[in-house]
Amino acid sequence: MAKQRFQNVRGMPDILPAEQALFQQCVTTFKRLAAEAGYGLIETPALEDKAVFVRAVGEGTDVVDKELYSLNDRSGNELALRPEGSAGVVRAYIQHGMSSWPQPVQLCYASAMFRYDRPQAGRNRQHHQVGVEMFGEASASADAHAITLASRFYKRIGLTQLSLQLNSIGDAVCRPKYKKLLAEYLTGHEQRLCATCRERLRKNPLRVLDCKEPGCQAVISAAPQILNHLCPACHAHFTGVVEYLDELGIAYELNPLLVRGLDYYSRTVFEFYGQREGAQASLGGGGRYDGLVELLGGPPTPAVGFGLGVERMVLELEAGGLTPPLPASVKVFVASLGEPARLSAFGLIQRLLDGGVGAAGAVDKNGIAAQLARANRLGVPYAVIIGQKEVLDQTVILRDMASGAQEMIPLGKVATELQKRFSIKAGGYDS
Ligand SMILES: [Zn+2]
Ligand SMILES: [Zn+2]
Secondary structure, eight states: OOOOOOOOOTTOOOOOOOOHHHHHHHHHHHHHHHHHOOOEEEOOOOOHHHHHHHHHTTTSHHHHHTSSOOEETTOOEEEEESSHHHHHHHHHHHHHHHSSSSSEEEEEEEEOOOHHHHHTTBBOEEEEEEEEEESSSHHHHHHHHHHHHHHHHHHHHHHOSSSSEEEEEOOOTHHHHHHHHHHHHHHHHHHGGGHHHHHHHHHHGGGGOOOOOOHEEEEEEEEOOOOGGHHHHHHHHHHHHHHHHTTTTTTOOOOOTTTSSSSEEEEEEEEEEOOOOOOOEEEEEEOTTTHHHHHHOOOOOOOOEEEEEEHHHHHHHHHTTOOOOOOOOEEEEEEEEEEHHHHHHHHHHHHHHHOOOEESSOOOOOOOOHHHHHHHTTTTTTEEEEHHHHHHTTEEEEEEETTOOOEEGGGHHHHHHHHTTTTOOOTOOOO
């Protein structure tokens, strides 16, 4: 019998060790910045009741109608794999009575998402997103808080050249009126719209604004813009967000065509675009969704959040030849030659870790040059080298990896010296 060779499911790639470095660096940095900004990590299951997504994202959207992975379990329950992060987090917020917690409730996640989409670079059927949700705060400052966190995160991993696009899509007061106005305008130009847009025009005219077809673009460019049709409350909210961003020196562009693919947004929507061409250049985004908690059966609760694609940010980093600065994990690599030196190195690594200085090494049986090459790949600022002679002398060589400068330091003092250089108090947490 011929051996069967299995393959991964199309669009659901393995992430191999070589690809993990950038991937994990992004995720780790995100979790750290979100924690620093007050967000607690939540992990919701990949499978939920299908109705959670149908209700939240909305029938008539591509995400629900065409891209949802749904299945019936053996008990006949209708389930679906999560296509985005917010619906499950909102379900958990309601289920665990978080509306009685001190508000705002701030949650963050780093999870796999699933969409039956045409696989292409950065658009896999299983992909990952990092995101936050803030519940219970209606003010424009909450929107600005979310936007600045996303912006700070992208800067921190090295993506400094992104464009942040901003729009308001109104609320239950003004959006229906605008939709009607837009539908009337589009109906007047229906013959010039593509087939998809003619269908969108009946289901959700806002989605026509997303279309990239040249014929539709010409129609869209003269369409009424929602920013000119906001009710006074939405207008004041949007002005507030813009003022915060101006105050914080965060650059943005107003994009009246930005409506995002999900139906539950209200008021602020934003999206980050990279430098690569094409639709997948959108790296991530978010907005306000004041109606979503109520829509899923909870009390009326204002909320704002975002989701950022991890694979896309990795592609963007690779395209720009960028390596994010090492998150404060491994700071010192300890290289050693021979068994007695390895033992000293092992002891030193433990002392460094106990003192809050990230350290690695000691397991290599390779020569010093190969170990230093690994230290280089890790991007550590310092390497400590312990050879046979050093063990006898009870000294180590401390190498500055950037300049290559080396100095001799007594073995008993090197941990304290490195702590001092990274200015970490003994036993302290490395920030
Ligand atoms: Zn179109
Ligand atoms: Zn409004």
